[in-house]
Amino acid sequence: MKRICLVCQNVDCKNRGSEEIMKELEQRASDKGLDDWEVKPYMCFGACQEGPNVVLYPEKSWYAGVKKDDVGDITEHMAGGPDVKRLDTIDASLKELIYQLLDTGVF
């Protein structure tokens, strides 16, 4: 199964530039030859005020407030590099809820 990089494409995240971030993630993943990854849109993680939100699954890494400059570090992580700790700011209970949802294969 492919690993998934979910990028929220709902109103708030879009207003904060998530469309461009998604394109950048796709481009960088392709440049790095990350063929085992698929970059996909998601409809809402419920952390709109902290967007744009990006979740790596099944890694269960949630990156919030992602800017274009952060995309390089995120794709490094996707390629086996370290977590991007500075973007890991989401409340644990919300993470747990969303990860359980993703575990059901809903995306």
Next chain:
Amino acid sequence: MEGILFPRGIVEEKEGLDAYRARGGYQALEKALNRLSPGKLLQEIDASGLRGRGGAGFPTGKKWAFTADTSETPRYVILNGGEDEPGSKKDRLLMENVPHLVIEGVILAAYAVGASKAYLYINAAYKDAIQAMEEALADAKKLGYVGERIGGKDFSLEIVFAPAPPEYVAGEDSAVIEVLEGKKPLPRQKPPFPATAGLYAKPTAVNNVETLANVAPIILRGAAWYRGFGTAESPGTMVFSLNEEVKRPGVYELPFGTPLRHLIENCGGGTRDGKKIKAVLPGGPSSAFLSGDQLDVALDHNSVRAAGSSIGCGVIGIVTEDQCIVEEALRIAEFFAKESCGQCPACRMETNTLAMLLKKIQQGQGSAPMLEQFAKVIAFNKGKGFCSLINMPGPPIESAVRLFRGDFDAHLAGTCPGN
């Protein structure tokens, strides 16, 4: 039977001024102006036990007291005719058919809370209702019931019309106020509540059309008479909406406490094709499903709650044996996802997630663990929105899974029990 609002409990031809006066029309207002102080009027409404008919069932006397007890002026009354609940047509039909009853209720409400201006906020798509209300308001003005120094008393009232955007959330009371202030229909964070800080931050009584239609009969005949209808905690009548699932769709005014079966079978004539009833939503899309063997439940707030659901604004939804609950639950989830105004992140996430899960299940791409997610998503977001919309998809969806697990299992296995 005789109704309190509709003369015979059903919709007949439009009641003009003469017919309204023949059944005591505007005598409640005369009585109030001549013999009752605003405080006495409010006490009578409180004693009647009248509860709001817009869905929440809050006691009207208490709501008005919040507005009347402030020292702030001016104060406002808003007739909330923004009705956009799927299948609900009671407010439209009240305004179209007994417009004077509604107008008299608005004037009495203004008298009770000390308001100098009232807004008739009516769904802009309701052309006939707006016209009927315009005609009735013109009559009332001619009779001197609206304007300066009504009945020679120290009570003046201006009444104006305001179009309501035909959107579900535009009927939420604080969204109503936003619209009147020229903004988009987005609910406000509460408190403060509109009753004390509403339109232009002034005390504002926002009441549903049916609620205000009850006021004149209560004042004319008294709280004790009113309590002769219905039950102790749900006095009076309620106007129930039946739709195309029955042989005789329409609105039916019945005393609270009437069995659901009577409404569906005797008023509605039973299901259209005579099919067996599988489930009922007794209070519109935000109420929990009752199963087909609960038709003897009494239609009042307490009894419906004890049965596991809520009476809402009296829209009865019926699911027959040939229909699938998963399809119904999906329809409801998609309705709330569409109608969520989107300003509260939790509501956006919840309504979208529920719809997404149900869509997957309905399409046969579900998994058993998905069924466990509904309750978690609903509990996580409970009360996290400005308005109650965030709490609305929970009851129908959770009850659907609880009562009709077999329909969900069928979808997980790639089949649909509906025809």
